[in-house]
Amino acid sequence: MGKPLHVGIIGAGLAGLRCADVLLQSGMKVTILEARDRIGGRVCQSNVGGASVDLGAHPSGPNWIHGTQNNPLVEISERSNTITDSWDGPQATFDTAGKQLGPAxxxxxxxxxxxxxxxxxxxxxxxxxxxxxxxxxxxxxxxxxxxxxxxxxxxxxxxxxxxxxxxxxxxxxxxxxxxxxxxxxxxxxTNLFVASTYKNILQYIAKPALEGADIHLNEPVVAVDGKNRSSGTDSQVLVRTSAGKKYLFDEVVATFPLGWLKRNKAAFSPPIPQRLSEAIDNISYGQLEKIYVNFPATFWRNTDTPVTSPSFIFFSPTYVDHPPSPYWNQDCFSLADLPQSCAHPALLFYTYGACAEHVVSKISPYSPDSEEYYNILHDFLHPYFSRLPGYDAQSPLCRPTSFLATKWQSDSFAGNGSYSNFQVGLANGLADIETMREGMGADRGIWLAGEHTAPVVGLGTTTGAYWSGEEVAKRICDTLSKKN
Known part of the structure; x- marks a missing residue:
């Protein structure tokens, strides 16, 4: 009634974009402040070997839709003409000596x-x-x-x-x-691999915000000063950016990644309530990275004895000289086995923990188009892909044409990691999630959203991020309704 509520959303990832959609439908004014020069957050694409690939920080987000039952992203993928594929089934597995395990x-x-x-x-x-x-x-x-x-x-x-x-x-x-x-x-x-990338899904979710919200790119937020509802005044939330700009909002939805919250609690004033601060500390933040390697041809398929699986597992190898860590194992997917319109001669490796840290530390000083970058990733992955059937060290078809590796742990806007998880020592995990889900909206007008505030079955996924933005928007609408 009267002047529309003005809601500021920090972050134009899936949580922020879905939140904006619901708020706009409710007649509110929405402004989105995004730190990057693009929308999508950790849902983004790049190019390797002439093909578009997802760089997302989580296997349960880009590249996957995990679970089809009551999953809104399944319907969105269909509406947006996104091509998906089911890759359930056995994986070809190579033991610590690099030999393939027998089928039995x-x-x-x-x-x-x-x-x-x-x-x-x-x-x-x-x-x-x-x-x-x-x-x-x-x-x-x-x-x-x-x-x-x-x-x-x-x-x-x-x-x-x-x-x-x-x-x-x-x-x-x-x-x-x-x-x-x-x-x-x-x-x-079913777990669905997003063969044609998340691009169309992102565009579909973003459309209402792009048409109805005021979006400011390249605006990293550095401070959020909450209101005091108990004062009985109609105070506003003050948001400041790294460039010194100030914005006033009636309510703010902060979709900062969990890793960012851990490092930037001082950005909030008054200080974050103790229980919320504890919850942010208690839930862990993973380090998952992806490496794409493109070849002139699918040598592992062009052989008399090809592997019949579209994916491979390599146990922690004894045939690789690596730092003393038992986690040098690799999970690998053949992108040549995607539906024909999306297939390309590339392998996708997932790596995590100490191994991921090692790779990122090695490649960080170099440009992706540099010789040093190529050589580091070639030396790292060669012991693995050279175990595949059809590999011939003398054949140019087995020589990678390009590599592309993510560096989310070096990305401050991503919280220097990938997504929330639940590690040993955790005593009140569900209560911690519920505390972050509650945020500071009731007292200060600051609501938290993102995969770390999702329903249990959506935690750590793009679906969870989508749901979290939707739920916060509904709660803001409920707050306004009760006030009126």
Whole structure:
């Protein structure tokens, strides 16, 4: 009624864009302040070998839609003519010596891993109160292995495969909390690989904001001064940017990544409430990176004995000279196996933890088009892709034409990492998430949104970010309705 409420949204990622859509539909005035020179946040694309690829910081976001049941991104992907593909099935697995596991052993080990994951979810859901905070998912794996009649070779293979969970959370498996493992759960249904990238999905979600909101790019926010609702006055929230600009809003939605919040609590005035500050500290932030490598041709498919899987697992290798870390394992996907219109001769590697830190530290000084950048990534990945069938060191078809690696842990706007996760030592994980979800909207007009404030089945995903923006917008509408 009367003058429209003016809401400021910090960040033009999926959370901010969806929030803007709902608020605009409710007749509010919306201004978005985005630190980057583009919209999308951690949903973005680049080019490798002439093909567009997703750089997103999470496998559950770009490149994937995890879970099709009641997932709004599935419908949006269909409406936006986004091409997706299902890649469920066995992965070709290479042991610590670089030899491919036989089909029977590969199936046995994979079945054990996923059955153990299911049991861990069930235990975490039903008995979380009795699980000590110090117990990890790796501890549970070891306990379950002792109940089997597996040979030592089979047990070793199971433990190596369990390390691949790090690619889901961005951290080693011994840091995954068993007590709060249920918070890692995603939606039910098929996992879809977004073959044609998230570009059309992003454009579809952004359209209402692009048409109806006032969007300011290159405006990093450095300070947010909240209102005092208890004073009974109609005070506003003051937002300041790095360029010294000041904005006044009736309400503010802050979609800062969790990693940014951890490093920038002093940006808020009055200080963040103690319980919220504790929650921000308690929930962990992963480090997942991607490396794309393009070839002149798909040599691993052009052979008399090609691998039949579109994806590969490499156990932590004994044939690679690397720093002393047990997590040099790699998860790899063949982009040549995408639907024909999207297929290109490239491999996508996921890396995390100490290994990801090592790679990023090596390539950071160099431009992606430099010889040094190429050589570093070639030396790092060559021991892996050279194990694939059809590889011939003398063939130019097996010589990569280009590499592209993400560096999210060096990106301050991304919070110097990838996404939230739940690690050992966590005592009140669900309460921490609920506290961040609540934000400071009721008292100060500052609402938090982003994947770390999503419903449990959306935590750490693009779907969760989308939902979080939607939910905050609804809560702001409810607040206005009650006030009127």
């Amino acid at each position: 052993l590969c199936t046995k080990v994979a079945d054990f891993m996923w059955m153990t994951i299911d049991r861990a979810f069930t235990l975490s859901q039903k008995d979380t109160a009795n699980i000590p905070p110090s117990k990890s998912l790796l501890d549970f794996f070891k306990e379950e292995l002792e109940k089997t009649g597996f040979s030592q070779l089979e047990k070793d293979a199971c433990l190596e495969l369990s390390k691949m969970w790090g690619g889901y959370i961005g951290s080693p498996i011994e840091r995954q909390s068993l007590k709060f493992f249920y918070l890692e759960e995603c939606l039910e249904g």
